[in-house]
Amino acid sequence: MKLHRRSLVSLALLAGTTLFHTGAMAQANVLRIVPHSNLAILDPIWTTAYMSRNHGYMIYDTLFGTDENAKIKPQMVESWTESADHRLWTFKLRKGLEFHDGKPVTSEDVVASLQRWGKRDAMGSALMQFVQRMDTPAPDTFRIFLGEACGFVLEALGKPSSNVPFIMPKRVAETDAFKQIEEHIGSGPYVFKKDEFKPGDKAVYTKFAKYVPRSEPPSGSTGGKRVYVDRVEWNLALRDAQAQVNALQKGEVDIIEQLSFDHYESAKTDANIQMPKTDKFGLQYMGRFNHLMKPFDNVKVRQAALAAFAQEPFLRAQVGVKELYRPCASMFVCNTPFGSTAGSDIQAKSNMKKAQDLLKASGYDGTPIIIMKPTDLASIQKLPDVGAQLLRQAGFKVDLQAMDWQTLVGRRAKKDGWHMFFTAWQAFDVWNPISNPITDTRGEKSVWFGWATDEKMVGLRNEFMRATEEPVKKKLGEAIHARAFEIATHAPLGEYDAPMAARKNITGFFVTNGNMYWNLKKN
């Protein structure tokens, strides 16, 4: 037999193709996702990190959820009743709920999970102040007895962001709230493959065949969590923004959870890439004052800074893409249940002349304002530059200090040595006056850095917690909002969307207002 050179080359290519592309078929029903960050901590109650929360949504289920319009809807709960005095809540679980180890979900698991969550989460611990006891009259029924009526039981149980009250098996939930759990078993739509988890490399989830989804369509963290892929792989190693786009263009990954703004326009023009809008409310930028440090212990100085912080310059510099940002002078995010602009004129109608006048009237003594600037966090690193410039124009002296984000995180936990830092929140972390940690004004007892002090605000928040009627809550929400602007707790700097990018063969996207990966099909 005589082989021609061309035949030999063809054979070699065929052999090479076979050798190098093994497993291509096996990839068919695997959803490959590039998350926005690295997954390190697998206990979503122990930390408030968004990646741990997203991991939680993959493997755990929740009693209630928040739909795309910010309404609380039942999830694991089938039905519930509330006594006339709002002090006794009885919940019945859905039938067929099962943990990944084959054991049924019982009310005892629920109570243990809520107790652990209540020790860590800000809203959870607020709720626990009202809870007298919880009991389990039947395996599918649990009750919450309140010492006095409070108006946020369902908001707390269905809160969509960190820390989410995920339901874990009782033996896991009994872990000390300040120690990380060792077992990662939930009753959610995916099973976590601990044996395949390689920190900093990849996390793998497989479909939980016994999961019984609700019949409603998916919406936010509520509705039917139907899984149409066998396996989801989070690529934790792919963190270079350009490399992420390259991989998406080549089809090596299916979804980039958070596309960098710099790559938005180029990705948009790619015929194989879509930009599904899965977040209705987006994120909010904010600048936080340290209320314990002079001169920001003076409300007039803070007001001057707030007046200087027109939102457009921040948004234009940081986001840059006009269709991705919108100014909004609401501390609770525009178009959300408590979204309001009450009292926001000081910033919404601000101008530099007003800021300068306010600063002169404040008795500012020229103390340099230390602004911490994270150089390694592309999503917020331009905000401090804009903030520094605006403050200088208003008449402040500014000391802009560059550092990496983790140095900033360490420094801001200390009560001195800094005046301002900037960050971003997902809308649902700040849209409720209780879950919003920045409006906690109990001074050094506040749950978040900056330690604002204001008794009037504390009183309003206490009233809000106890209000059970929606119109009253709405009114109190507006009062809290107006007061926050009056005492300049912080400066909201506008809202933006963090764009998601996906291959066009991925379908089934819905408004999650977060990062949730069910209902997706890979065609």
Add this chain to the structure above:
Amino acid sequence: MLNFLFKRLLSTIPVLLIVAVLVFLMLRLTPGDPAAVLAGDAASTEQIAKIRAGLGLDKSIPQQFAIWFGNVVTGDLGESFYYKTKVTTLIGQRLEPTVSLALLTITLAVLVAVPLGVMAAWRFGSWLDRGLMGFSVLGFSVPAFVLAYVLIWLFALKLGWLPVQGYKRIADGVGPWAYQLILPSLTLSVIYIALIARVTRASVLETLGEDYIRTARAKGLPELAVLMRHALANAAVPIITVIGIGIALLIGGVVVTESVYAIPGLGRLTVDAVLARDFPTIQGVILLFSFVYVAINLLVDLSYVFFDPRIRY
């Protein structure tokens, strides 16, 4: 020889000890709080304080050092703050990608650079020599990430021959393993080709002027034999030294390449650990890097014996 080996091995102990103390102290003196990193953005100061205590960071620095060093002596590098995994396990997971990349890179670099360097010396002053020197300057000057993006654009996106990113373990098959590493090793090897080729050229050029080369040519030996057996063999010591240093640098210096190609190696682990202030992991990895440096230097020193019979230990 055995005596030399023993002495050198013994000398690694104080080196590693000094590295251990310095790294430990430097980490404690730099700003940043691992507890604040772990707690997440919405955590309160009280929660951060509890986490700090849980990590043992509320103890005095000498106490912390004593605990850590006591464990290290028994081979226990501790547990990562960030990943809640043994540091030795993390290093074990990340060693293969980095070692694979380093070895493939250095093999490629040696196979290309040594012949090029010899040819450039042989044809000193010719277009080949000038071309090689020009390439060397380019190889030194172009940053690895720029070259990586250019190669990805050409070979992965335009031609579609190679993957953009990722790593396959050898256990998944040699073919996929090599396929994934072609672009990263090509990217990294350019600078080493430039370096080794220049050193080879200079070293061979020097030996080509020696009397024994003239004698070999006068004996009528073919030019290839003169170059390989007499010139290159006698020029080997500096070349081996550069290759050795190259391997050591590669083990710790592949951060950029690992990031661009999403290779979960030691470089990426180190960067993540530094960003998260994951003290045990940083300390463990730096100790490993130090050990690799010392070990490779020792191997290089030992290899001199085989290339230059005049050297005795």
